[in-house]
Amino acid sequence: MPKVKVDGVEIEVPAGATVLQACELAGKEIPRFCYHERLSIAGNCRMCLVEVKPGPPKPQASCALPAADNQEIFTTTPMVKHAREGMMEFLLINHPLDCPICDQGGECDLQDQSIAYGRGQSRFQENKRAVTEKYMGPIVKTVMTRCIQCTRCVRFAEEVAGVEEIGAIGRGEDMQITSYLEHAVTSELSGNVVDLCPVGALTSKPYAFEARPWELKKTLTIDVMDAVGTNIRLDSRGRQVLRCLPRINEDVNEEWATDKTRHAVDGLVRRRLDKPYVRRDGKLVPATWEEAFAAIAAVNAGSSVAAVAGDLVDCETMYAAKALVTAMGGSLLEGRQTGMDYDTSSLAAVNFNTTIAGTEEADAILLVGTNLRWEAPLVNTRIRKAIKKGAKVFAIGPEVDLTYRVEWLGNDLSVLGKLPKNVADAFKGAERPIMIVGGAALRSAHGAALKLAKSLKLVRDGWNGFNVVHFSAARMGGLMLGYAQKGGIADVVAGKPKLVFFLGADEVDFSKFDKSFKVYVGHHGDHGAHHADVILPGASYAEKSGTWVNLEGRVQRGERAVFPPGDAREDWTIFRALSEKLGQTLPFDTIEELRADMGRDVPALAKEGLASFEWNPPALSDTAVGTIDAYPIKDFYLTNAICRASPTMQLCSAELLHGDELAEAAE
Amino acid sequence: MAEAPQIPDEAETRARWGGFAWTTENAVKAKEIIGRYPAGRQASASLPLLDLAQRQVGAETKTQGWLPVPVIEFVARELDMPYMRVFEVVTFYTMFNLVPVGRYHVQVCGTTPCMLRGSDDVLAACKNHGLAKGKTTPDGLFTLTEVECLGACTNAPMVQINDDNYEDLDYDSMTAILEALARGETPKPGPQIDRQTSAPEGGPTTLKEMVSENHDYRGEWA
Ligand code: SF4
Ligand code: FES
Ligand code: FES
Numbered sequence: 001m002p003k004v005k006v007d008g009v010e011i012e013v014p015a016g017a018t019v020l021q022a023c024e025l026a027g028k029e030i031p032r033f034c035y036h037e038r039l040s041i042a043g044n045c046r047m048c049l050v051e052v053k054p055g056p057p058k059p060q061a062s063c064a065l066p067a068a069d070n071q072e073i074f075t076t077t078p079m080v081k082h083a084r085e086g087m088m089e090f091l092l093i094n095h096p097l098d099c100p101i102c103d104q105g106g107e108c109d110l111q112d113q114s115i116a117y118g119r120g121q122s123r124f125q126e127n128k129r130a131v132t133e134k135y136m137g138p139i140v141k142t143v144m145t146r147c148i149q150c151t152r153c154v155r156f157a158e159e160v161a162g163v164e165e166i167g168a169i170g171r172g173e174d175m176q177i178t179s180y181l182e183h184a185v186t187s188e189l190s191g192n193v194v195d196l197c198p199v200g201a202l203t204s205k206p207y208a209f210e211a212r213p214w215e216l217k218k219t220l221t222i223d224v225m226d227a228v229g230t231n232i233r234l235d236s237r238g239r240q241v242l243r244c245l246p247r248i249n250e251d252v253n254e255e256w257a258t259d260k261t262r263h264a265v266d267g268l269v270r271r272r273l274d275k276p277y278v279r280r281d282g283k284l285v286p287a288t289w290e291e292a293f294a295a296i297a298a299v300n301a302g303s304s305v306a307a308v309a310g311d312l313v314d315c316e317t318m319y320a321a322k323a324l325v326t327a328m329g330g331s332l333l334e335g336r337q338t339g340m341d342y343d344t345s346s347l348a349a350v351n352f353n354t355t356i357a358g359t360e361e362a363d364a365i366l367l368v369g370t371n372l373r374w375e376a377p378l379v380n381t382r383i384r385k386a387i388k389k390g391a392k393v394f395a396i397g398p399e400v401d402l403t404y405r406v407e408w409l410g411n412d413l414s415v416l417g418k419l420p421k422n423v424a425d426a427f428k429g430a431e432r433p434i435m436i437v438g439g440a441a442l443r444s445a446h447g448a449a450l451k452l453a454k455s456l457k458l459v460r461d462g463w464n465g466f467n468v469v470h471f472s473a474a475r476m477g478g479l480m481l482g483y484a485q486k487g488g489i490a491d492v493v494a495g496k497p498k499l500v501f502f503l504g505a506d507e508v509d510f511s512k513f514d515k516s517f518k519v520y521v522g523h524h525g526d527h528g529a530h531h532a533d534v535i536l537p538g539a540s541y542a543e544k545s546g547t548w549v550n551l552e553g554r555v556q557r558g559e560r561a562v563f564p565p566g567d568a569r570e571d572w573t574i575f576r577a578l579s580e581k582l583g584q585t586l587p588f589d590t591i592e593e594l595r596a597d598m599g600r601d602v603p604a605l606a607k608e609g610l611a612s613f614e615w616n617p618p619a620l621s622d623t624a625v626g627t628i629d630a631y632p633i634k635d636f637y638l639t640n641a642i643c644r645a646s647p648t649m650q651l652c653s654a655e656l657l658h659g660d661e662l663a664e665a666a667e
Numbered sequence: 668m669a670e671a672p673q674i675p676d677e678a679e680t681r682a683r684w685g686g687f688a689w690t691t692e693n694a695v696k697a698k699e700i701i702g703r704y705p706a707g708r709q710a711s712a713s714l715p716l717l718d719l720a721q722r723q724v725g726a727e728t729k730t731q732g733w734l735p736v737p738v739i740e741f742v743a744r745e746l747d748m749p750y751m752r753v754f755e756v757v758t759f760y761t762m763f764n765l766v767p768v769g770r771y772h773v774q775v776c777g778t779t780p781c782m783l784r785g786s787d788d789v790l791a792a793c794k795n796h797g798l799a800k801g802k803t804t805p806d807g808l809f810t811l812t813e814v815e816c817l818g819a820c821t822n823a824p825m826v827q828i829n830d831d832n833y834e835d836l837d838y839d840s841m842t843a844i845l846e847a848l849a850r851g852e853t854p855k856p857g858p859q860i861d862r863q864t865s866a867p868e869g870g871p872t873t874l875k876e877m878v879s880e881n882h883d884y885r886g887e888w889a
Binding site for chain 2: 168
């Protein structure tokens, strides 16, 4: 480990560290534009100059210089200050003075650093360069005159998103950043370049001119668009969430978020259920809470009651509903709306055991029936990292573009029983092999996958390579709370419950429930609400404090950013109030009491962090027959009620997924 | 950026060039070029392949050739590279034309040494012959481009026409060259004055005895 001196203070830095990292370790702030921890080093902005001895008597770009033993680094000498001021002046030569109309204002690296290193006025007499706007798709707005050619966006597209569609064309002063032929960038992660861009060249299109950063209330919470559990910050003003940004969590999302996570928030103010409804003469009519509760009480369901949980709900909601159903004497609980009935006797067998971060370490990867890019985009990026370290990826299922090279083994599940030789060899030689089983294979090949996991020794000392990937945020929490019947939702149907609570469940085949009295507790007027007999307006993920468990069993808690609209209430309070009307008053009056109760029932839900499930796979039929014909997600941008209500997501779907069809129709 | 080359109408170029493929001869060459680089490093072959493609387009259109987008994409596929990466290369190097050029691509150097030595006269000769910067003459013969230093400053001013340099020009010699080309002749490339390559004008000025024999100067060193 090299020892270096930073401004006279001696520190030891990890081998392979750069001078910039050494300075940071020593607590020095180094200005930078092109350097980013998660991207390769470009060294083209020259803002990070420092003086280094021994070495040529000139400033050095610290981000691209390895720290070496006995180096002396100076970050505050006149030479350094002068050099950085010079760089800043060059950068500002062509940068427009349009901060008042720039969306980056207030959170702009260039603005901040020019306060420290900028001159009061420009000495530049010539014309400034102007660059035309480039089209990059529905998410990213461009004002390319502001670009300082740091190439962060180019490197992100290539290295993290795996979609090499952003590049720098031309040369010298005429260099321009653009998407290929100005077509939309076909990445589900494109919004991240907005955060990466240190200036206002790439800004968020849906959020354009909405607000200034300092007017926004910032709430830390958890995303529910998929089961990754991206840590997010919701920025709101008044009653409206204006934008969603990722927070850094190395174990979960690093610092990325998908476009769905970021931009489905405009669906939160559309198609909302803001008052209770009761069906009268076949029509849903607005009602008061009293009337709605009375209608439910009138069913006189006795113990013939069930609850079906949707994809987005938090554990508190599910717990409250479960408590009510149990208090009434019922036991039918299910969360797998579309009819999945995989075995849940051991949660480890349906968990992502390697953990999201652990995936990076894998050296042989077998995907079974999962389109990871859509089901868990931020697990997909980890696989890209694993590949960079040398992992080999094989996959069973219909071929899709996962942004990396995959050896496809066809879509016949029987392959699980007899792996081709090269695959078997790759796994034999692997130290940290993993298998990722998706929903498409879980139904008919769960047992076969477990058997293969055993024969490939995926579970070994300190390593569990068996993974199941879910894509609904409520799934793991639901399974922990017992929202699973042996035969799946078919068991619920067979139980012929008189009264069924649908907790934001919109993907259910409601025709099967036409004999039941359907109560929809949710926030969006989607399929579930259309079929309901009574609608009780609830809160979306942004409007309640809740607990979610992500696909690796990580218990995470989010806070409320805004209040639910109109008469809508937090879901657990709805069940608490209803229970009183049904004569089964639930024993909690505050969310803390509810959580305490929930923690007593399921201890893992009581504390945040990774829940541990003991590896104890069930014995299942281990022959896999049949083929995987399609993956469960048909349209990445429209997977739940919130994004279906979001104009931005509709646009993304239309343009990025159905753009070809549109173009054909236009012709 | 008003001068930046615009990509000609996409639908039209796609219709015309979408089916581009190597000629049998070029296919052999392309294979040889790719073979020069280690496996997995075929991206290194992008420059020579693009040049080959541009020349093939030139041969097909009887011009100096250019690189329509579908041809760029063809090369990218040949090398298993993303389109964007090859497109970046094409836009970086001025030797690749993003718009069609004429049969003779007249590239006049206007950088300081050439300018001091009279590149303005060379440009004037072009102008009076009907050439305009960035344009192709209506007969499709000439395209005029002003370029930066082409590395032949000792023979300034100079132009590069297709693969040849014409050096030590003035208004008259430039006019003569253009006229000869228009007549279908090939003027002699190189210096247009009495000078061998970049040696002194009018013959050697030093080591004169060396011209005819291997002269031994040692006895003359006092
Ligand atoms: S657009 Fe932004 S991120 Fe991309 S190169 Fe320009 S300044 Fe950097
Ligand atoms: S941060 Fe070092 S050169 Fe840009
Ligand atoms: S300046 Fe014209 S060739 Fe160098």
